[in-house]
Amino acid sequence: MTNNNMIFIANWKMHGNLKDISKVNLVLKFINQKKFKKNKVIYCPPYTLLNTFNHKFKNTKILIGAQNCHDHADYGPFTGSISTKLIRNSGAKFVILGHSENRTEGETDHIINKKITSALNNNLKVIFCVGESLREKRKKITSNVLRRQISKGLNKIKSFKNIIIAYEPVWSIGTGIVPKQYEIEKNIQTIKKTISRLKKKSNTKILYGGSVNPNNASEISKIRELDGFLIGGASLNPKKFIDIIKKSSN
Ligand code: PGA
Secondary structure, X not given: OOOOOOXXXXXXXXXXXXXXXXXXXXXXXXXXXXXXXXXXXXXXXXXXXXXXXHHHOOOOOEEEEEOOOOOOOOOOOOOOOOOHHHHHHXXXXXXXXXXXXXXXXOOOHXXXXXXXHHHHHOOOEEEEEEOOOHHHHHOOOHHXXXXXXXXXXXXXXXXXXXXXXXXXXXXXXXXXXXXXXXXXXXXXXXXXXXXXXXXXXXXXXEEEEOOOOOOOHHHHHOOXXXXXXXXXXXXXXXXXXXXXXXXXXX
8 A cells, every 4th residue: 555654765876976966956856845744754865965965954944864884983003084973073974784785785684783783872773784685586595685685784683673674685676677566575574574573563664676667556555565766777767766656655
């Protein structure tokens, strides 16, 4: 069922120059016009734009997030790295962690767990990405992969209140290929069951990410128990991003 509580997260990845900032004006106007709830649209630009976005979205309904962090929670001698403490200081309220593009660069479940711990300790909300690769899907081990990623990633995390899970099949990211509705439903169920095994009373929100666009948003948003989208490529285009929001929230 489509609804007005859907969350839309724009993951700009390694895109976005100062001149691109005006692109978000249209989105801002749309969100303000419509009786849109606060905190349902979150922009995650590269680190270099966090502060600028923070000023731009001050007193608006849009929040901002970072796309990754170092696993050391504090300040320290880590050239080129950004800690959750620095992210928090930029005005961001969220951080995307466990994205497959970082997992393939060598990020392990253990490192992701350290990053999640650090983010929560610094009062950031975590958008925790999980999902199977094409190889894992073909080997029919998707459920095992999801269970492993979640239980290791959330190991020793006391409360899941500030965690949102994004189910992102790796083979769907940036490919234009989207899983069948029943596949998404089944994998959301696995995620839900794993979460409730770890914490009985958790009401963790689950998003879908992977080639979401204006043509498929309406269909995917009908999936029961889906709370929103993590959107890469299409979020760079304000018209497409607005279209996705429109098609999924009525
Ligand atoms: P995509 O990316 O929408 O371009 O497939 C999604 C993501 O990687 O978060």
